[in-house]
Amino acid sequence: MAGPTAHSWAGGPVNPFKGQREAAIRWTLRICALTSVVGLVLMVAFLLRESLPAWKEAGLANIFAYEWNPDKGRYGILIFLAGTLAVSLVSLLLGAPLALATAIYLHAYARPAWRRVIGKGLEVLAGIPSIILGWLGFTTLVPLVRRLAGGTGMGILPASIVLAVMILPTVATIARDSLDAVPESFAEASFSMGATRWQTLRRVIIPTAWPGIAVAMILGLGRALGETMAVAMVIGPATAFPRNLTTPTHTLTTKIMLEMGESTGVHRSSLFAMALVLLALSMLLILLVRLLSRKAVREFSGGVLTC
Amino acid sequence: MKGKDGFAVKHWRALGLALLIPFLVSPLLLAASGCGGGGDASEPAKKGLKGSLKLSGSTTVLPLAQQAAEMFMDENPDVTIDVQGGGSSVGISNVSEGVVDIGMSSRNLKKEEEGLGLVGHRIALDVIVIITHKDVPVEDLSPEQVKDIFTGKITNWKQVGGPDLAIQVVVRDKASGTREMFDEKALKKEEPKAGAIECNSNGLVRQTVAGTPGAIGYVSLGYIDGTVKALKYGGVEGNQANAEAGKYALSRYLYLFTKGEMGELAKAFIDYILSPKFQREVVAKEYIPVVK
Amino acid sequence: MKGEPVVAVRSAVRSPSGAPPLGEGNGWRGLLEERAAKAARKASMADRAAGLVFKAAAAVSLAVLAFIIGIILVKGLGTAVRPSFLFGRPQAMKEGGGIGPMFISSLYLTFLTTVIVVPLGVGAALYLAEFSRDGRLVRLVRWGTESLSSISSVVFGIFGMVFFVIYMRLSYSLLAGALTLTLMNLPTVMRVTEESIRAIPWSYREASLSLGASRWETARRVVLPAALPGITTGAILTMGRIMGESAALVYTVGIFVRKPPLSPLQPAAPMAANIWHLYTEGALIPDWMRVASGEAAALLVLVLLLNLGAGALARVIRKKMGIVQ
Numbered sequence: 001m002a003g004p005t006a007h008s009w010a011g012g013p014v015n016p017f018k019g020q021r022e023a024a025i026r027w028t029l030r031i032c033a034l035t036s037v038v039g040l041v042l043m044v045a046f047l048l049r050e051s052l053p054a055w056k057e058a059g060l061a062n063i064f065a066y067e068w069n070p071d072k073g074r075y076g077i078l079i080f081l082a083g084t085l086a087v088s089l090v091s092l093l094l095g096a097p098l099a100l101a102t103a104i105y106l107h108a109y110a111r112p113a114w115r116r117v118i119g120k121g122l123e124v125l126a127g128i129p130s131i132i133l134g135w136l137g138f139t140t141l142v143p144l145v146r147r148l149a150g151g152t153g154m155g156i157l158p159a160s161i162v163l164a165v166m167i168l169p170t171v172a173t174i175a176r177d178s179l180d181a182v183p184e185s186f187a188e189a190s191f192s193m194g195a196t197r198w199q200t201l202r203r204v205i206i207p208t209a210w211p212g213i214a215v216a217m218i219l220g221l222g223r224a225l226g227e228t229m230a231v232a233m234v235i236g237p238a239t240a241f242p243r244n245l246t247t248p249t250h251t252l253t254t255k256i257m258l259e260m261g262e263s264t265g266v267h268r269s270s271l272f273a274m275a276l277v278l279l280a281l282s283m284l285l286i287l288l289v290r291l292l293s294r295k296a297v298r299e300f301s302g303g304v305l306t307c
Numbered sequence: 308m309k310g311k312d313g314f315a316v317k318h319w320r321a322l323g324l325a326l327l328i329p330f331l332v333s334p335l336l337l338a339a340s341g342c343g344g345g346g347d348a349s350e351p352a353k354k355g356l357k358g359s360l361k362l363s364g365s366t367t368v369l370p371l372a373q374q375a376a377e378m379f380m381d382e383n384p385d386v387t388i389d390v391q392g393g394g395s396s397v398g399i400s401n402v403s404e405g406v407v408d409i410g411m412s413s414r415n416l417k418k419e420e421e422g423l424g425l426v427g428h429r430i431a432l433d434v435i436v437i438i439t440h441k442d443v444p445v446e447d448l449s450p451e452q453v454k455d456i457f458t459g460k461i462t463n464w465k466q467v468g469g470p471d472l473a474i475q476v477v478v479r480d481k482a483s484g485t486r487e488m489f490d491e492k493a494l495k496k497e498e499p500k501a502g503a504i505e506c507n508s509n510g511l512v513r514q515t516v517a518g519t520p521g522a523i524g525y526v527s528l529g530y531i532d533g534t535v536k537a538l539k540y541g542g543v544e545g546n547q548a549n550a551e552a553g554k555y556a557l558s559r560y561l562y563l564f565t566k567g568e569m570g571e572l573a574k575a576f577i578d579y580i581l582s583p584k585f586q587r588e589v590v591a592k593e594y595i596p597v598v599k
Numbered sequence: 600m601k602g603e604p605v606v607a608v609r610s611a612v613r614s615p616s617g618a619p620p621l622g623e624g625n626g627w628r629g630l631l632e633e634r635a636a637k638a639a640r641k642a643s644m645a646d647r648a649a650g651l652v653f654k655a656a657a658a659v660s661l662a663v664l665a666f667i668i669g670i671i672l673v674k675g676l677g678t679a680v681r682p683s684f685l686f687g688r689p690q691a692m693k694e695g696g697g698i699g700p701m702f703i704s705s706l707y708l709t710f711l712t713t714v715i716v717v718p719l720g721v722g723a724a725l726y727l728a729e730f731s732r733d734g735r736l737v738r739l740v741r742w743g744t745e746s747l748s749s750i751s752s753v754v755f756g757i758f759g760m761v762f763f764v765i766y767m768r769l770s771y772s773l774l775a776g777a778l779t780l781t782l783m784n785l786p787t788v789m790r791v792t793e794e795s796i797r798a799i800p801w802s803y804r805e806a807s808l809s810l811g812a813s814r815w816e817t818a819r820r821v822v823l824p825a826a827l828p829g830i831t832t833g834a835i836l837t838m839g840r841i842m843g844e845s846a847a848l849v850y851t852v853g854i855f856v857r858k859p860p861l862s863p864l865q866p867a868a869p870m871a872a873n874i875w876h877l878y879t880e881g882a883l884i885p886d887w888m889r890v891a892s893g894e895a896a897a898l899l900v901l902v903l904l905l906n907l908g909a910g911a912l913a914r915v916i917r918k919k920m921g922i923v924q
Contacts, residue, residue, distance in 0.1 A: 030726055032720075032722030033723040033731075036723070037740055037742075037743035043782075071498075101657075102656045102660045105656055114657075117661075124907070127836070127839050127843070127902055129842070129845070130843070131898075132843070135895050136670065152475055152504065153518075195642075196642045198645050225751070236504050239505060253751055253753050257756075258480065259507070261392070261393035261507075272761075286749045361770065376857070377691060388857075389866050391771065391853055392879070404765065406764065407770075508880045510883065511879055
């Protein structure tokens with residue numbers, strides 16, 4: 001689809017090398033675009049290379065085993081996997097209701113001025129560095145949890161609270177966008193039958209937007225899964241299975257973060273193996289998001305009210 | 308597209324300028340920070356050494372190396388010495404891979420590390436002291452009790468003469484030289500209990516112990532301050548005199564590792580650390596000097 | 600729909616036969632009326648309650664934000680605004696240290712990364728939006744970008760360590776960190792730029808092409824300038840993210856330096872990574888908590904300025920270019 005190369009439409013001299021230059025530029029841009037793919041491939045390749053000793057030494061089954069003790073050759077990551085899942089799910093439990101409620105407010109109840117203010121507020125919240133939230137958690141939240149629940153004050157609870165604050169903007173903005181995306185005609189039809197705002201939301205808008213809302217929650221989960229700094233400062237850490245919300249434990253991210261600089265040999269390789277597991281988890285979530293997004297498109301096309 | 312034509316060109320320049328501002332401001336700030344730091348620009352250079360050194364490794368050796376770096380750089384303004392932490396294991400692997408020039412370690416080489424061509428230089432003797440949260444009234448623990456507490460056989464302070472308070476064990480991470488020494492000498496090669504909090508620096512151990520009621524841990528002598536309480540080990544106080552006299556068991560050497568032939572700058576720096584003046588003035592404060 | 604009638608039926612119209620008005624105890628019609636009126640009352644009560652709940656939720660969200668910003672600033676701004684702190688030398692074992700080199704590290708790193716990632720991202724977005732057909736390559740690129748954007752920062756950090764620091768022999772340096780952050784932020788820049796480009800009406804391009812411009816000339820002279828507000832916003836937002844990043848930098852750039860970095864090949868200590876250093880190993884400094892609080896406040900102020908400035912700058916550019924969008 002390149003423009004005319006040899007002759008100008010109105011006649012007159014034209015750069016004879018335009019065609020070549022155009023092709024060269026196109027290639028440059030193509031290379032720019034491929035950077036992300038190349039980067040991803042390099043990442044997977046190098047992570048695999050570094051983690052190979054661990055896979056060889058322990059084998060696939062043992063990596064997902066319970067016991068972690070590098071001195072004895074045990075590289076089971078189940079504890080950390082459990083920690084990651086626990087912290088992510090609890091943070092979603094704590095943060096999603098507030099985020100969804102805020103999204104509904106922004107979509108259906110907010111005056112334009114407040115919509116801008118709170119929307120901007122969510123953007124600002126999203127931009128707050130995780131290390132600052134972790135620092136706040138360490139200086140303010142951990143002593144509070146210690147006073148209320150006893151023990152060290154570190155563990156899944158403070159970590160989930162900090163994470164809930166972090167995923168709040170993500171879940172809220174994406175949920176709001178998917179609520180906004182519901183065709184106005186749906187709401188109009190409902191109002192014309194005399195339904196109240198809440199009734200319309202409950203029976204029409206939210207059910208229609210639910211794939212988008214699910215995407216919002218999954219993306220929030222993904223963010224919580226991959227968070228490192230904020231969690232590392234409030235989770236203990238300890239290589240112990242998370243028995244309850246206030247015992248110190250570890251997640252995949254914090255284990256990698258805290259031990260990468262201090263490990264050698266197979267121990268280090270097993271940390272890379274954990275990174276691969278994290279990578280696989282996040283790509284799985286992206287797959288889920290894609291499937292759900294396709295479903296959302298299908299729901300809107302046709303414009304027929306589906307009850 | 309509406310709007311003034313000339314702006315199309317102007318805004319690129321404006322954007323470029325906006326992005327360049329931090330870059331332009333930095334040299335000015337550089338000059339400011341250089342002058343604000345204590346006027347070493349006015350002192351004549353004593354030696355003509357130039358170049359840069361990178362160190363990484365044990366967090367126990369870190370303060371010593373940083374102090375030495377500061378003093379060395381004051382005497383040789385054209386030298387840059389960079390000290391990072393990471394733990395003994397990473398210091399050793401970094402220097403063997405050539406990522407840094409000198410690796411700091413609070414332990415000697417392990418068997419698998421011996422074939423890497425590394426040369427060890429002892430720079431100080433370090434004392435490990437057992438600490439607890441300030442509210443724990445216990446003053447002294449026998450080696451047996453220490454072992455049982457850290458391995459989880461004793462779980463409450465009342466079992467060793469204290470109040471009815473659960474013991475929270477705090478240890479270092481797996482690759483720490485400090486932990487290795489503690490596990491070997493105090494725990495007789497046994498494993499610390501499963502629920503112990505693992506901190507990857509002396510500083511974090513102290514912090515965690517200081518903030519958690521009922522906590523017990525161990526740190527290098529230089530990290531003891533008013534926020535934690537130091538315990539005696541087997542009736543012996545952990546200080547330089549007792550360690551030198553051989554009465555205190557928990558002590559070990561601190562090393563600097565280099566690979567192969569040392570560069571001139573690295574040799575000068577290590578010689579500086581081993582000089583009687585540095586050993587006397589700095590090392591002797593929190594550690595035990597190896598050179599008198 | 601199940602349950603009570605959703606709809607409230609209310610009629611003040613008298614029936615044509617002159618019968619008494621509805622709802623006044625007249626058999627089944629009255630019953631229906633009553634049920635409907637009750638349902639309507641319940642529905643409006645529920646609506647009011649729901650409204651309160653959602654307004655409260657938004658208030659709570661805002662309160663959380665205010666609390667976080669407030670407490671960080673209250674605890675640290677006093678320390679941070681002093682020039683002896685902001686530009687002062689850090690101390691390793693004594694009190695009274697500053698964060699001068701860290702401040703410069705953050706600025707330097709942000710500048711370096713932005714200079715690399717924005718051209719790359721804009722070029723990639725341009726390719727996706729203007730120069731390609733929706734074929735296999737485009738789908739591959741989109742999949743790669745989406746996947747990249749979902750990966751945890753610590754994974755980027757250790758990849759940066761083994762690839763840039765060790766394999767490419769860059770050692771701990773600003774450049775290694777900048778390249779790692781480029782990979783991390785490429786998806787964002789691409790996404791924002793592509794959105795801005797796609798928002799430009801096709802008529803702009805038509806006009807340019809019909810005058811004989813090539814695809815590239817159109818892109819350069821028409822599309823990119825029109826997309827500039829969006830690109831600028833994306834660039835500044837990315838700068839904010841770079842300033843706040845720490846996990847990916849601890850193993851690629853460094854966490855503590857005594858002098859400001861002069862070249863991209865030197866190690867540095869961006870503020871966010873330095874706070875981590877203070878948390879883990881700063882305990883030797885008697886006033887480390889004060890330093891960390893001050894650094895956190897300084898960092899927060901910078902990030903907030905970037906965040907709020909992005910929108911403002913975009914508005915200014917739009918006005919100056921007279922873009923109506």
